Amino acid sequence: EIVMTQSPATLSVSPGERATLSCRASQSVSTNLAWYQQKPGQAPRLLIYGASTRAPGIPARFSASGSGTDFTLTISSLQSEDFAVYYCHQYKKWPPWTFGQGTKVEIK
């Protein structure tokens, strides 16, 4: 099983600032890595797939990079609607499909 580890667990950021979230896989997942955003009481929403491709409708302030075992999600200028929990997800080697434990982006 591939273990996904996200850091930090919580990120406190002021609106308008940049946020950088990290995800590490216990073995290579190539670029089979997705990022999801989840707000309280809502379903996760796909933001990024293929490690760096934004899903349709996702604002350009969201960008992502990485391959192999180390990945980064960057939100260039945080908007109020971006405060949420973000999960990475590997879909390279399955079963099981595995998720990171999440990073909560909160208002500083």
Next chain:
Amino acid sequence: QVQLVESGGGVVQPGGSLRLTCAASGFNLNDYGMHWVRQAPGKGLEWVSFIQIEELATLYADSVRGRFTVSRDKSKNTVYLQMDSLKSEDTAKYFCAKEGYCGDGSCPLHLWGEGVLVTVSS
């Protein structure tokens, strides 16, 4: 409108059963691999089960294998999750999710339903 809607959740005693339904609208669910993912209260996401197109394969997490069964009804554009021998640790919100944007035969989860709550308690 393209969407997934789950139903069938509720409160059940340990050892009991529930059947969750995931109904698709706006697209043919049978053209896609479908997953069930759960989230215990205050916790992260845990993959539960997968059903391939044409039911070529069904896969399960170790924690539910032998107790849960995933299936499709093509005529109803629906996927089911039959959950038997439920345990308190199965308490969670259950989401169905559709694969999309596949590459190398592997796919992220493109579209999610809003989820349904399952509570296992005496």
